[in-house]
Amino acid sequence: MPNAFAYLMLMIWPVACVVMFRRMGIERAIIWAILGGYLLLPPRAVFDLPLVPDFNKTSIPNLCALACCLWVARRRVPIWPESRVMKVLLFLFLAGTIPTVLTNTDPILFYSVFDAEPVSFVTGGLPGLRLIDVLSIASQQAITLIPFVLGRAFLSSQTGQRELLLALLVGGLVYSLPALLEIRLSPQINIWVYGFFQHDFGQMMRQGGFRPIVFLPHGLWMAFFFMTAAAAAAVLFRMADRKARPRLLAATGYLFCVLILCKSLGPLAYGLAVVPAILLAAPKMQIRIAVLFAGIAVLYPVLRDYGLVPLDRILGWAEAIHPDRAQSLGFRFQNEELLLERAHEKWLFGWGGWGRNLVRDLTTGEIISIPDGEWIIVFGTFGWLGYLSKMGLLAVPLFLLLRHARQDRPTRAVAALALILAITLIDMLVNAILTPYTWLIAGAVLGYTESTRRQEAEDESHLRPGAGRPGLAKPLIG
Numbered sequence: 001m002p003n004a005f006a007y008l009m010l011m012i013w014p015v016a017c018v019v020m021f022r023r024m025g026i027e028r029a030i031i032w033a034i035l036g037g038y039l040l041l042p043p044r045a046v047f048d049l050p051l052v053p054d055f056n057k058t059s060i061p062n063l064c065a066l067a068c069c070l071w072v073a074r075r076r077v078p079i080w081p082e083s084r085v086m087k088v089l090l091f092l093f094l095a096g097t098i099p100t101v102l103t104n105t106d107p108i109l110f111y112s113v114f115d116a117e118p119v120s121f122v123t124g125g126l127p128g129l130r131l132i133d134v135l136s137i138a139s140q141q142a143i144t145l146i147p148f149v150l151g152r153a154f155l156s157s158q159t160g161q162r163e164l165l166l167a168l169l170v171g172g173l174v175y176s177l178p179a180l181l182e183i184r185l186s187p188q189i190n191i192w193v194y195g196f197f198q199h200d201f202g203q204m205m206r207q208g209g210f211r212p213i214v215f216l217p218h219g220l221w222m223a224f225f226f227m228t229a230a231a232a233a234a235v236l237f238r239m240a241d242r243k244a245r246p247r248l249l250a251a252t253g254y255l256f257c258v259l260i261l262c263k264s265l266g267p268l269a270y271g272l273a274v275v276p277a278i279l280l281a282a283p284k285m286q287i288r289i290a291v292l293f294a295g296i297a298v299l300y301p302v303l304r305d306y307g308l309v310p311l312d313r314i315l316g317w318a319e320a321i322h323p324d325r326a327q328s329l330g331f332r333f334q335n336e337e338l339l340l341e342r343a344h345e346k347w348l349f350g351w352g353g354w355g356r357n358l359v360r361d362l363t364t365g366e367i368i369s370i371p372d373g374e375w376i377i378v379f380g381t382f383g384w385l386g387y388l389s390k391m392g393l394l395a396v397p398l399f400l401l402l403r404h405a406r407q408d409r410p411t412r413a414v415a416a417l418a419l420i421l422a423i424t425l426i427d428m429l430v431n432a433i434l435t436p437y438t439w440l441i442a443g444a445v446l447g448y449t450e451s452t453r454r455q456e457a458e459d460e461s462h463l464r465p466g467a468g469r470p471g472l473a474k475p476l477i478g
Contacts, residue, residue: 172229
């Protein structure tokens with residue numbers, strides 16, 4: 001159980017956010033309020049109040065960042081995107097919880113003896129959803145979207161993009177120190193500071209050593225963060241002047257070495273794909289690669305459902321790397337099959353919360369399926385409606401960016417952020433790693449496409465005959 005200091009950290013984080021917003025620019029304050037909470041606050045510690053979402057290391061920084069934007073920085077925060085598609089997706093992400101609740105009001109019961117009506121031998125059950133749960137689930141969805149909204153509103157400029165990349169770099173460099181300590185001594189820092197270990201210790205042991213975890217939910221989260229930090233260092237190296245380049249190149253190499261020491265094959269493979277692409281490819285090519293990754297991620301459930309994903313071949317590739325990796329991947333695929341079959345029973349709106357989407361023993365109610373991928377969790381919980389709205393909010397900004405890139409030259413920063421976002425979508429197929437800073441990146445990419453489109457419209461209006469002289473404007477011909 002978390003100690004008193006863990007709950008104290010949750011309670012004082014709002015004060016820390018106020019201080020940041022008073023002493024920093026709004027871009028930097030937003031980023032560190034959210035990213036700092038993700039890196040420093042205790043996992044699994046939560047204030048569980050009735051009828052409202054849990055207050056934890058994700059929701060507290062998100063709410064504090066929004067409140068400080070409104071009442072400390074006194075800035076207006078626009079909610080609705082300009083794109084009609086994004087407006088629809090945002091609406092479905094929030095309002096789609098209503099049909100999910102309405103179609104799951106019945107409890108799920110477990111019986112020790114079947115076909116014994118009218119006598120029932122009920123051993124346990126899961127509660128049905130109530131109308132009041134609409135408010136709780138919709139509130140949780142809205143809190144999840146706060147970084148997306150703030151990223152779109154304040155991080156779309158070159159300054160905001162650079163601050164976001166710089167924060168990932170600085171966060172990676174600072175976090176590498178406790179990570180290296182845990183690699184050497186074993187994961188102990190969360191125990192020393194917050195009084196508990198947040199996961200299965202056995203999963204932190206690999207290749208005769210340890211995987212670091214510090215204050216994150218799992219070692220995979222740690223490795224994925226170092227992958228994004230190395231990618232951020234790489235793009236800052238490409239953007240820097242000659243004087244700063246040696247330091248940034250050294251930081252890129254150092255963070256990549258830490259990523260290797262994290263002993264997680266997936267994030268390492270992502271790093272081997274993303275970092276060279278940032279260093280060698282042009283921004284437009286990076287965006288094309290990002291859109292390709294996003295397309296694969298969005299279509300994967302359909303391909304998986306129709307048996308078009310070559311599972312045996314993928315397992316063969318994993319076997320060639322290491323038998324343990326093949327065993328782990330095969331276990332994930334087996335559980336996906338079980339959860340897909342369960343999700344098909346309520347394919348449109350899903351099963352809702354309380355673990356109703358999981359496969360359980362019909363007698364004891366014991367969970368016999370383990371969901372790993374974010375996509376299967378969302379699909380089982382909220383159905384196709386929830387899956388398409390969530391994946392769409394993350395993926396559509398990349399497609400809008402590609403359309404913009406065909407007409408104008410994108411910045412290196414936004415291209416690199418697009419790659420990081422796309423590789424996160426790919427990882428959501430096998431892991432449940434969807435961080436608050438991922439939503440920040442998605443919002444920043446969307447805001448960039450909207451701001452450049454507005455600028456192009458303004459430039460075009462200035463070129464029209466009679467522009468700036470009231471009453472003399474004429475329509476363009478052709």
